[in-house]
Amino acid sequence: MSLKSNRWLILFVFLFLAFPSVVMAGEATDRIKAVSDKIFSIISDQTLQAPEMKVKKEQMIMDAVDGAFNWEEFSRRALAKHWSKRTESEKKEFISLFKQLIKRTYMEKSGQYSGGKVEFLEEKIDGEYGVVKSQLVSSTGTRTPVDYRLMKKDGAWWVYDVYIEGVSLVSNYRSQFNDILIKSSFDDLIKRLNEKIQKGV
């Protein structure tokens, strides 16, 4: 037997053990998929590659993310017990700053994945809450598990947290905000958020 036919034989035998990836689809997954498709099309759009288009490109990505992310929920969860102590205007200011901070991170990450792809693995729905498990596959083949937590509001699914490699973005910020709020003040937190955003990457 030739080496090649042997290999096919092995593959054939292994087919019983090898598992075709099942394509999961659902409302929540579609929601994420629409956003990620949009972002990938923006990243790979040749007309947006020019340096002078950078601002426009970033704005387009931000708009795409805005379409599915519930920033108020992000903020509320990140501040946790400190949220209810804030006035409406303080909440508004915080939401705006926190959103900018997360978007910057998200943008940086999405830049790294040009030439890569997103694979959707699983969707779990429990009433008003859902989890969409996906993985980012970079052009070099590195896989990064990314889970989206969603909640249903006004008939649509909204992302309220993102888990990257098992690490919740919201929880990670919550521990930082909590640390600052306990040692210092809310004003100091706002100041530090502003500084961070101004400083850029």
Next chain:
Amino acid sequence: MKKFRLLIVFYITCLVFCPGLLFAESTNDTLVQVPESDSQIADKVLKQASQPDSQSVEEQPVTPANGGLDEFPDYSEEDEYPDYSESDEGSAIISDPLEPINRAFFVFNDKLYFWFLKPAARGYSAVAPAPVRKGIKNFFSNLGFPVRFVNCLLQAKFSAAGYEFERFYINSTLGLAGFIDMADREFGVKAVDEDFGQTLGLYGLGHGFYINWPVLGPSSALDTLGLAGDYFLEPAYHMDLEFEYKAGLKGLKTINSTSLTSGDYETLKNSALDPYVAFRDAYIQYRQSKIKE
């Protein structure tokens, strides 16, 4: 050619035994936690074995390591916004009595990364093309087989242990001593990441407190114990090598993996208001999610 026939026999053996093992596992009590990917695979295999009554093993809520919790008696997040996922893994709080020392070592490690490791990885990338680096990563990963295999067994994850064994077998032969991840590439059998820290965590040991080791980086009392345990399973420990060579191997492994993951450290650091707290939290969350798998 004999090798190929052997391989076929081996697969058929797997085919016969695996569904049995998997089924036995899925009926186990909740103490046995099948990793996510594993349970997916298990589901599919079970379906093929026409046993559709498979069910995903119930997720056990992670008990956050204590410390700090009593500091916030008015923490009402869960009551206000009921969410099954939040209560499961939302808060990964760890006590940090060594914070001043840990912070000092955080600065030290940060400098070490930017002044030494990153430039070294960059220079190394210039010499070694990406496929070579990937191969070296696979080689080191293959050597980690004893650690993963033994810990799979210690955690009673028998099917995962089976997959690990398969991977080691395929990659050490077809994968040319581990340089090519044939098991994943051709057969879709992915690595199972288990270590002694996770084993102890599954047995119910808490993280204890956070330790940020110089050079080694974020860890906990639990994971330090785990690292020490796993050390005896590493091939390097059993090799009759001078310390310099062992250190050299470790260095190559670190520089090689840094060259492949370049950017992750910077991303988390740049997005954080307090990088030290961000890394501490990310580490504990990451480890908790690993134990839960």
